[in-house]
Amino acid sequence: MAKYIVGVDIGGTKILAALALRNGKIIKTISLPTQAEKGKAVSLNNVKKAIRMVLSQTKTPLSRISAIGVGAPGPMLYKQGIIINPPNLPGWKKVNLRKILQREFRKPVFIDNDANAAALAEFRFGAGRGTKNMVYLTISTGIGGGIIIDKKLYRGGIGGAGEIGHMIIQINGPKCGCGNRGCLEALASGKAMAELARELVKINKRSLIYKLAEGKIKKITAITIEKASKARDRLALSIINEIGRRLGTGIANIINILEPDKVVIGGGLSSIGKPLFTSIRKTAKELSLEPGRSSTKIVPAKFKREAGIRGAVALCLDGSF
């Protein structure tokens, strides 16, 4: 009798595959390099290989699997399971991943983008448990989002919802990777934070950031700033405060529009912790209206690297599709 599900998290660098119980509990996770740079045929084959590998390592016959859930980079048409040319999977132009995996494994396949999957993971198993309406933001190199409404993943009409990183909060602001200007992502992602730091370190070389980057301004990343902040470096803290203000502005907008029970913040930048969250919360409170100002809580995500794989598993659970 089928009693397990398989979750797959396809990233630009590595593929995770997990065997899980049908209540979402993960039994075993394995990891495989994506080899995205080798093109579609190789990376797609690695997805199949990862699934077979987690099955063989747990000695689980395919007959015990009831469904396969996949979190993959967007853009995509989630209903059809078609991946549309994501920046970090070169060659994946309109790949009907659902059809490919269904043919290969003869199981139902559920696919959604990684931010939606992570949102679902936080809602089902993490910081968003018990909420009815929740917004998830992942802040790393870029900014992604996922929306839970009435205890279900909200995807919009054809899967376009949740692009919170491309909400414009500064008309004519700095250029974003998407081509527009003043998106939250252009102002408050890890990339934007590093850029801000590079600007400011030039005129403030006494900052620990400069030292940690070994005097090479180009080497400054969000992690450099995080490290400097742990040592209470003043410039690092003021940069984090400014990024928190920008994130807080975007989150105030989310509160004014959706008044979710919680806004859950994950991704690399969330590990900065208190200084970032203090600034985000202060600004979001300042810029949102009652009753949302008081009712919406802003909390760190529970899952770091495992959000994607847990989300992929959650996609197979009742009510996610």
Add this chain to the structure above:
Amino acid sequence: MAKYIVGVDIGGTKILAALALRNGKIIKTISLPTQAEKGKAVSLNNVKKAIRMVLSQTKTPLSRISAIGVGAPGPMLYKQGIIINPPNLPGWKKVNLRKILQREFRKPVFIDNDANAAALAEFRFGAGRGTKNMVYLTISTGIGGGIIIDKKLYRGGIGGAGEIGHMIIQINGPKCGCGNRGCLEALASGKAMAELARELVKINKRSLIYKLAEGKIKKITAITIEKASKARDRLALSIINEIGRRLGTGIANIINILEPDKVVIGGGLSSIGKPLFTSIRKTAKELSLEPGRSSTKIVPAKFKREAGIRGAVALCLDGSF
């Protein structure tokens, strides 16, 4: 047997009350001055009076009424039906309107803010019919919003959702009535449009706007600009284009966040028609991502002045609460 419902639309200037069938069809609407300036006791009494008046004019005994729906100015706690000090109802500090009307008429009373009620009217009877997810914007002196998700009014946790007018699209932008800066309302409401026109007419007195305002710049309102635009006045058209760009930016954000089937635009400014909608649509398309860019339609509202009263009726229909 009860077969009718009563809808009440409480505005700062007038109160409308309607008798409707339980399918939403309106049989008769009456209007009464709110007399808001005379304070709470008088204006609250006028609400009761309006209800009694529509009943007596249609010779309908109270026993035939199954419910009363009320659209009122926010902020409010919709579940409890408590109105919290709206700017245009002086003295209404924490008025438990539901309790007051239930005691008076011994009927179930459903209350929500006017923008939510209008959103519901467009969804049920107007430009949003047949959609699953819809966002309504009313653009007049201010900017209000209402969100339909999965064919139901979405109110957030305790009724704070839909404050789309207070989405910040310009950090450090112009001051808004809410106290923040750079809100959509501060940049793109009828008030903002009139202010922009006053600035520009000063240096462009050959515009028809100046003539229509009889040379008094203070007299310029959104209606002056609309009138001038109908005569193809260039300045009026360029002002409308600019306001459309700002609205289009806010709507692109809505598309990126929610990807609704439709964005329905009502309120006084929507009667400007084509030049405004052309600019809104162009900008929203430019600034939103696929698939929402192609899937979300931006359309004018069906109802003008009667949106509120139709919404008040709709609040009593199945599924609205």
